[in-house]
Amino acid sequence: MVTIRRFEERAARSYTEAKIGGYCHLNLGEEATVVGLMAALEPTDYVYANYREHGYALARGISPERAMAELYGRTDGVSRGWGGSMHMFDPGVRFMGGYGIVGGQVPLATGTALAIDYRGGSEAVVCLMGDGTTNIGAFHESLNIAALWGLPIVYVVNNNGLGMGTTVEQSSAEPELHKRAGSYRMDSVRVDGSDPLAVLDATRDALASARAGRPFLLEAMTGRMKGHSVVDPARYRSPEESAAARAADPVAAFAATLRERGVLDADEVAAIDADVTAEVAAAAAFADASPHPDVSTLFDYTYATPVANDSRRLPGEALFPAPPRPLAHSGAEARR
Numbered sequence: 001m002v003t004i005r006r007f008e009e010r011a012a013r014s015y016t017e018a019k020i021g022g023y024c025h026l027n028l029g030e031e032a033t034v035v036g037l038m039a040a041l042e043p044t045d046y047v048y049a050n051y052r053e054h055g056y057a058l059a060r061g062i063s064p065e066r067a068m069a070e071l072y073g074r075t076d077g078v079s080r081g082w083g084g085s086m087h088m089f090d091p092g093v094r095f096m097g098g099y100g101i102v103g104g105q106v107p108l109a110t111g112t113a114l115a116i117d118y119r120g121g122s123e124a125v126v127c128l129m130g131d132g133t134t135n136i137g138a139f140h141e142s143l144n145i146a147a148l149w150g151l152p153i154v155y156v157v158n159n160n161g162l163g164m165g166t167t168v169e170q171s172s173a174e175p176e177l178h179k180r181a182g183s184y185r186m187d188s189v190r191v192d193g194s195d196p197l198a199v200l201d202a203t204r205d206a207l208a209s210a211r212a213g214r215p216f217l218l219e220a221m222t223g224r225m226k227g228h229s230v231v232d233p234a235r236y237r238s239p240e241e242s243a244a245a246r247a248a249d250p251v252a253a254f255a256a257t258l259r260e261r262g263v264l265d266a267d268e269v270a271a272i273d274a275d276v277t278a279e280v281a282a283a284a285a286f287a288d289a290s291p292h293p294d295v296s297t298l299f300d301y302t303y304a305t306p307v308a309n310d311s312r313r314l315p316g317e318a319l320f321p322a323p324p325r326p327l328a329h330s331g332a333e334a335r336r
Contacts, residue, residue: 001031001032001034001035001196001250001251001254002251002272002273002276003058003064003276003279003280004027004031004034004035004054004055004058004059005028005031005251006273006276006277006279006280007054007055007058007064007067007068007280007283008026008027008028008054008055009028010068010280010281010283010284011024011026011054011068011071011085011230012024012026012028012226012230014068014071014072014284015230015231016230019072019287019288020071020072020073020084020085021073021084022084022085022086023051023085023086023100023229024071024085024229024230024231025051025052025053025085025086025228025229025230026052026054026226026229026230027052027054027055027056028224028225028226029160029222029223029224029225029226029245029248029249029250030052030055030158030160030193030222030223030224030250031055031196031250031251032193032194032195032196032199032222032250032251032253032254033158033193033194033196033199033220033222033250034055034056034059035059035196035199036193036195036196036197036198036199036200036202036203037056037059037126037128037156037199037200037203037220038056038059038060039059039196039200039203040200040203040204040207041060041124041126041203041207042123042124043093043094044094044122044123045094045123045124045125045126045207046094046096046109046112046123046124046125046126047060047094047095047096047125047126047128048096048097048099048105048106048108048109048112048125048126048127048128049088049095049097049098049099049105049128050098050099050102050105050128050129050130050133051085051086051098051099051100052098052130052158053085053086053088053098053128054067054071054085054088056095056128057078057088057090057095057098060090060093060094060095061090061093061095062078062088062090062093062095063283064279064280064282064283065282065283065286065287066078066090067088067283068280068283068284068286068287069081069283069286069287069290070083070084070085070088071084071085071287072287072288072290073292073293074287074290074291074292074293075290075291075292075293076286076287076290076291077287077290078090079301080293080297080301081290081292081293082293082297082298082301083097083098085098086098086099086100087099087100096108096109096112102130102132102133102136103129103133103136103138103139104138105127105128105129106127106129106133106138106139106142106155107138107141107142109125109126109127109142109153110125110127110142110145110146110151110153112125112153113125113146113151113152113153113210113215114145114149114151116151116152117149117150117151117152117213122211123152124152124153124154124207124210124211125151125152125153125154125210126153126154126156126203126207127142127153127154127155127156128156128158129155129156129157129158130157130158130159130160130163131157131158131159131160131161131162131163131168131172131177132163132164132166132171133157134157134172134177134180135163135171135172140180140183142155143155143180143181143183143184143186143215143217144184146184146186146215147184147185147186147215150213150214150215151210151213151215152210152211152213152215153210153215153216154203154206154207154209154210154215154216154217154218155181155215155216155217155218156203156217156218156219156220157177157178157217157218157219157220158193158220158222159177159193159219159220159221159222160222160223160224161223161224162224162228162236164228164232165228165232165234165236176190176219177219178190178217178218178219180217181216181217186214186215186216186217187209187214187216187217188216188217188218188219189202189205189206189216189217189218189219190219190220190221191218191219191220191221192220192221193220193221193222193223193250194221194222194223194248194250194253195250195254196250196254199220202218202220203218206218223245223248223250224245225245225246225249255269
């Protein structure tokens with residue numbers, strides 16, 4: 001949890017320093033949900049994330065160096081610098097990517113679950129999404145298919161109460177989003193996303209159900225300490241709401257729990273923080289030193305196998321040659 005917190009804080013700083021381009025969405029406030037979910041998985045299970053993915057990538061085993069280098073758009077990044085913040089991908093740990101399209105990962109994750117079922121495998125799929133995704137058609141289509149065919153998948157809704165700047169109550173007729181699974185006779189539960197142990201237990205139960213052919217919907221009630229993205233000032237929140245979001249800090253809360261239970265003392269908590277801060281600083285230095293990808297490799301990872309009609313032109317190049325210019329004619333020639 002501390003690694004995710006310090007990594008995301010460093011990512012926010014790097015963004016303001018123009019070292020990270022494009023969109024950048026942070027897991028600040030969701031650390032407990034991230035860790036609880038990922039701790040329940042087997043190494044052979046598959047994870048599909050949305051664009052708020054950095055913490056999940058780290059918890060799944062992608063190193064801070066490779067993750068930060070990807071944010072910086074460098075060749076040592078986990079997607080070789082071409083994916084950036086929203087498109088980390090590492091099949092080695094079965095982290096099947098973040099997706100920039102809202103809900104784009106949901107049908108793909110469902111298809112992976114179908115492939116597992118077709119092959120008779122024992123793996124499961126965890127498909128992550130935000131609360132806003134539950135209002136798109138692909139969400140309902142995927143849950144319907146998964147329930148009909150008994151696919152080994154757990155759909156996880158991270159409900160931070162806001163779809164960008166719109167509250168769940170303003171956008172969803174049923175704000176208890178896990179209840180939507182009932183339309184497909186699918187089991188579901190809502191869990192406190194600020195408690196990593198509660199999330200861990202709920203995810204284990206959900207995965208056991210999925211492996212037995214009963215797909216599951218898990219709704220984690222999380223927080224969002226900042227705006228929707230790094231550049232979002234979150235003016236749609238009142239000062240009181242923003243203060244409450246910061247006060248409900250899952251990292252500080254879990255550290256306090258560990259101290260109360262005698263697992264760690266204050267010095268050990270401080271030492272962990274210092275070690276992690278140094279590790280993240282080293283990751284940023286690693287990313288800074290990594291080279292930019294060569295433009296000639298732009299299309300190298302577009303397809304798994306060669307495609308005959310795949311254009312290899314670079315952006316800005318015309319797809320078709322310009323037609324020849326007409327010959328100039330004199331007025332007399334034109335009249336004839």
